[in-house]
Amino acid sequence: MGKVTGFMEYERIEEGYKPVPERVRHYKEFVVGLSNEEARVQGARCMDCGTPFCNSGCPVNNIIPDFNDLVYRQDWQNAFAVLDSTNNFPEFTGRICPAPCEAACTLNVNDDPVGIKSLEHAIIDRAWEHGLVKPRAARIKTGKKVAVVGSGPAGMAAAQQLARAGHDVTLFEKNDRIGGLLRYGIPDFKMEKHHIDRRVEQMQAEGVTMRPGVMVGRLPEGSKVTNWAQETVTPEQLQKDFDAIVLAGGAEQSRDLPVPGRDLAGVHFAMEFLPQQNKVNAGDKVKGQIRADGKHVIVIGGGDTGSDCVGTSNRHGAASVTQFELMPMPPEQENKELTWPYWPYKLRTSSSHEEGCEREFAIATKEFIGEKGKVAGLKTVRVEWKDGKMSEVPGSEQVLKADLVLLAMGFVSPVQTLLEGFAVDKDARGNAKATTEFTGGYATNVPKVFAAGDVRRGQSLVVWAIREGRQAARAVDEFLMGFSDLPR
Secondary structure, eight states: OOTHHHHHOEEEEOOOOOHHHHHSSSSSSSSEEHHHHHHHHHTOOOOOOOOOOHHHSSTTOHHHHHHHHHTTTTHHHHHHHHHHHHEEEEEEEHHHOOHHHHHHGGGGGTOOOOHHHHHHHHHHHHHHHHOOOOOOOOSSSOEEEEEOOSSHHHHHHHHHHHHHHTTTEEEOOOETTTTTTTHHHOOTTEEEETTHHHHHHHHHHHHHHHEEEEEHHHHHHHHOOOOOOOEEOOOHHHHHOOOOEOOOOOOOOOOOOOOOOTTTTTTEEEEHHHHHHHHHHOOOTTOOOOOOOTEEEEEEEEEHHHHHHHHHHHHHOOOOEEESSOOOOOOOOOOHHHHHTTTTOOOOEEEEEHOOOEEEEEEEEEEEEEEEEEEEEEEEEEEEEEEEEEEEEEEEOEEOSSSEEOOOOOEESSSSHHHHHOOOOOOTTSOBOOOOOTTTTTTSTTTEEEEOOOHHHHHHHHHHHHHHHHHHHHHHHHHSOOOOOOOO
């Protein structure tokens, strides 16, 4: 390990943020990363535990103590080699992962955890800066063809791993650029899109064929799922043309709020609002873009997508932004004795909240109130929870002003027509039914069709999507070749 007594000598060092008045004027990233010395000190805090719970807390099982030690020693090249061995895209997770590894850190039992996420961020940024990230094209081609449907983190990870195994991989994406929700769901101020672009270039150099703007199958009539496809291909055609297919289309079906007034103008899904701004940031024009300028915005949903709506609304120049959460306000500090090493339930305040937002907890929307066909307010009621059941608080109804309402209550399932087009069995939640067994994992009931990421497990984290893409790639490689050298 690095410094034996480092965890007793040094305090946790947080990454910094640029000032709010400066950063809300643009859509660029505003996190100030660690200097070399700050990273070295942070690495020194690692305890080199006999049983490093951070490894199992991380869905891709990053070898965290090793790269912590290497950062302490300022051996950035080998720190990158260790990180790259388990994670295809550390620049994504180093920016937007909530860091379950840090919740599992042994130091977190009675102190602040090691800043693992900030070290991951530092390692990969320096690796790109010094030219350490290079294409790794397969030396021997297998002649097998694989289609990957959906170019989010699960699809990108699966495609890259399969190409490195020597297969001819084609990555299909219905929207006009590769990246899935990384591209059109996550605001640029959290992750600029050049990070995706240079990975696309790397994957193309490794032999992956990119097919953006191609819809596989169809969307349901009236679907609000973002679709900028210029071409369509049928599931039957893919089954005919490819030796294996990986469905990695994500869980794109947004949870709706079917209360009176839902059809009023000005009530939108978050995933109508956020992709449009990202497309504008890319230099494209969006006709009829949903804007928050000068409006009283209410965001319904207290998670990350809701937070992204808050940050984007503030950058539009909203008059006010309020975020609703149905559940009670969590405690500011978790009970570590009960929760460690698992992900704790506690109040989380994002950088977007700090930029300006009123947060309302234990509140439900009963009706959207309109004027001349447009939303003008919400009728709400306070709720209380007892024994897991919700009840309304008598006499707590009120009407709040709203010119724009954004529904950010999560995602219920993948688009059902995609699964139906391939005749894939679904689980009780409408996800593709496939196990994660070591042998035969990620295979659906349909021969040579596999499923990975949110399309299989439901709405989840980017780091879980990368894990599933990697594991599905190994399963596909084993299916095609009878064995696989790919890491799982």
